[in-house]
Amino acid sequence: MDAKRHIVHIDLDSFFVSVERKFNPSLIGKAVIIGGSADRGVVASCSYEARKFGVHSAMPTRQALKLCPHAIVIHGTHGRYSEASREVTQIIHNMVPLYQKSSVDEFYIDLSGMERFHDPFKLACELRQKVIRETGLPISFGMASGKTVAKMATNQAKPNGQLWIQHGQEKAFLAPLNIGKIPGLGESTCQKLYQYGIEKIGDLQRVNLKFLEAVFGKMGTYIYNKAHGIDDSEIIPHSDRKSISTEHTFESDVNDKRTLENILVSMTEELAGKLRRENKVASCLAIKIRYANFETHTQQTKIALTAAEHILIPGIKNLLNKAWNRHRPIRLIGVRLSNLCPGSYQINLFEDNEERIRLYQAMDNINFRFGDKTICRAAGMEIGARTFNPFLKG
Template identity: 80%
Template sequence: MEAKRHIVHIDLDSFFVSVERKFHPELIGKPVIIGGSPERGVVASCSYEARAFGVHSAMPTKQALKLCPHAILIRGSHGRYGEASREVTQIIHDTVPLYQKTSVDEFYIDYTGMDRFFDCYHEATKLRQKIIKDTGLPISFGMASGKTIAKMATNQAKPNGQMFVKHGDELKFLAPLNIGKIPGLGESTRNKLYQYGIEKIGDLQRTNIRFLETIFGRYGHSLWEKANGIDHSEIVSHSDRKSISTEHTFHTNVSDPRTLETTLVSMTEELSSKLRRENKLSSCLAIKLRYGNFETHTQQQKIALTAAEHILIPGVKNLLKMAWDQHRPIRLIGVRLSDLCTGSYQINLFEDNEERIKLYQAMDQINFKFGDKTICRAAGMEIGTRNFNPFMRG
């Protein structure tokens, strides 16, 4: 008999805002927006007081300030948020048997099997209380038999709450919720379901799976499973380090900075696109240089979790400057993105704007449909046809 799964999803509520309020208590109770410039930036995070006016993440900052003109706009600090995230991660790492970090402020924990010895919900409650006590940050969690329902339970428990969907109660919990509560359900899919009179998850539960497959293809099957609480996806250990990398050997040794940078741009672009396609983020960036005499050097740096080349490309260029003795020609150059974890691209980069986010989405859709490098930055075009063969390795 298969053991009952006990999966916990943890989410730090309005993470960036909560961190800012630790340092600036005068912000408590006020509408706060963390994000880019009022002209072209987007909202990275916002307080619940701002959400009450219709503000949400990924919204253009200009639009957010129109909806909530009295909001306090803060540019934010990567370093401060990264440190707070590491503090929470360390507490979880020291406390639980198996966990997966999916973003700077989200975690999944697997307590499966521990119910023989402990009350899993009680253990999750103790963990939440410890994080709140040690970090001063509000946090919510949901516990359920799978990752999808656990995440939805967390969303229902917010702000600063907790919820347990007991085994056997999954359909009852899901049925009254709007279909928009299903994680990853896009606006176009939601609107199409509305056209067929499917508004609640209960409606989706009663819909014939063949009909959904006819309308949405393979995704229709996945949609039906989520609506019925079926989710067998595993918790991938945070300590299970993986990397994605690519190398290029030049026909003749190269000492031209522009050629080297162009090669790096193209490789980084290809790797970051692959990360987004596989729903992964990297927190460590590295380059490899091999000189004509086969002497090899690597240079790496820790970065905030990302899959965005507008963050990665300046990083690899900077590493090139640090690692390269410019008097020596290079035979081989490589890029590696490591310390990967599962997670989608986040609007937590304050240089983001609406056009850039839409650009990524459009590029990924075209490259997914017609093949890698169908569309890329001009800087990478001249070597775009070369075969870099990026690969995943453990």
């Protein structure tokens, strides 16, 4: 590439904890865990004070409390986090021409070409200060020629710092870091590299591409590029698609509640799985009912940002109870999840237990490998879930 790229990665430090500290300043400086109960819950987020003891997100809460017995456990408040995320997004939206919101607390910004009018690093510093000033939340950023190095620079700048890796300095910056710092490099890949005596990214930089391809196949090229700071991936602007939906028309009108609920469970599962694959969450839930005479009713409700069936399914059943006149048979039924925004399943971790998180991961992995609806809840199986073809709405 001839033109120099200026990519900024922004990350809100310990986002959930920082938001809670705004509402309760007595938590500042203390070991804080946002998560479920000590019995079967998991850690959604934790403060740097807790991380010093080895606590990290997705760890069982009981294990976290063994490592850090004095930690304060808070259940968490969905609304506060989504509102804080919206505030930060708005500030970024007003200040830069092109950005990508990759999760509830993480953004990529493309300032390439801006150097003709502004100093990109100075602009990024001003943006960071504006977020801190207007939201009171600590925020870190890294700036580099590509997304990967920018993200790794942010991780080195934390907590509450900033770091610019100038063009041509990428390999020198990466060299002393452990290979585990490379985003997307799993534990098993790292262990394999350790066996070859490759521990630092600098060691990786000295390895021949052919060797990496022989050991890791296509993944070898990925590893090689990351180690050399090569990343031409573009900033993908915020998606315009705001909803995802599916509906089912019955061959003969249905008046049986169990049949209707089973259909809804299956459709909701399918949509939720799609959201998780696309790394999206929804904050509005709707049901559509059409009676035999084609009279159509919809009912919707706001929900906390989620892509989890165990939250969505009870909400959908509740909407069915509100919308359906029991004396009238139904011709068509539909489900819509809307107000979509980027965000991973992490935002729900503090409501969940270990078994549930493992279940979702296992279901998604199997369905990803063998096709949608290979595995689903028993309720969804009763009505032949494979007959549905969800359609996406723009």
